[in-house]
Structure formats: C-alpha cells, structure tokens
Amino acid sequence: MTDSIFPREVRLLTAGDFRRVFDQADFKAHGGQLMVLARENDLGHPRVGLVVAKKVVKRAVGRNRIKRIVRESFRHKQHDMPAIDCVVMARNGIGDLDNADLRKLVDQLWTRLRKKRNGGAGSQ
Numbered sequence: 001m002t003d004s005i006f007p008r009e010v011r012l013l014t015a016g017d018f019r020r021v022f023d024q025a026d027f028k029a030h031g032g033q034l035m036v037l038a039r040e041n042d043l044g045h046p047r048v049g050l051v052v053a054k055k056v057v058k059r060a061v062g063r064n065r066i067k068r069i070v071r072e073s074f075r076h077k078q079h080d081m082p083a084i085d086c087v088v089m090a091r092n093g094i095g096d097l098d099n100a101d102l103r104k105l106v107d108q109l110w111t112r113l114r115k116k117r118n119g120g121a122g123s124q
Contacts (some may be wrong), residue, residue: 012049
C-alpha cells in the first residue's frame with residue numbers, strides 16, 4: 001500500500017467489523033473530544049472505522065470535516081501502526097476544534113495507541 005491511497009482493505013466496512021471492536025476492545029485511547037477503541041486483527045495491516053453521531057455534530061458538513069481529517073491522519077500513519085482494527089468515536093465539543101487542533105489530537109491518539117499496543121499495556 002502506498003502512502004497516497006485509502007483502499008477498502010484499510011476500512012471497517014460492515015456492522016460486524018464495528019461490533020467486534022466494540023465488544024472486544026483490547027486497547028483504548030482517550031483524548032478529550034475523541035476516543036479510539038482498538039483490537040488486534042489477523043490481517044497484517046491496520047483498519048479504521050469512524051463514528052461521528054448527529055447528536056455530537058449537528059451539521060453534515062461538520063461530521064464530514066471530522067471524518068476527512070481522521071482518515072487523512074490514518075492514511076499517513078497506517079504504515080507505522082500494528083495490525084489492529086480501530087474505531088474512532090467523536091465526543092461532545094469536537095465540532096469546536098479547528099482543523100489544526102483536530103489533526104494534532106488525532107495524531108496524539110495514534111501515538112498513544114501504538115505505545116499501548118507495543119508496551120503490552122491493557123485498556124485504560
């Protein structure tokens with residue numbers, strides 16, 4: 001996989017994929033307005049899914065902006081990540097962050113998740 005693509009193979013696409021992460025999360029990373037749940041997979045590469053509820057961000061343009069920034073960050077960081085399935089969930093207040101702050105928050109969460117996974121620490 002090159003750094004410039006975001007193929008179907010790196011996305012959680014089905015409800016079953018999301019359910020497995022929600023039910024059996026091995027790792028968690030919290031960052032104020034975002035939370036990442038993750039579990040190991042046998043695919044040899046990471047995958048990501050996004051949950052941005054209408055209750056949290058009212059307008060579609062805001063939800064799409066958040067998803068676009070998270071996907072872009074994942075696209076750049078995916079080669080440094082272990083083989084895990086991640087679900088990124090937006091929390092209240094995320095719509096108030098500007099793009100730079102949101103990108104910084106997401107990058108910090110990827111780093112925390114990698115450290116937890118590599119350090120052998122369980123979920124917090």
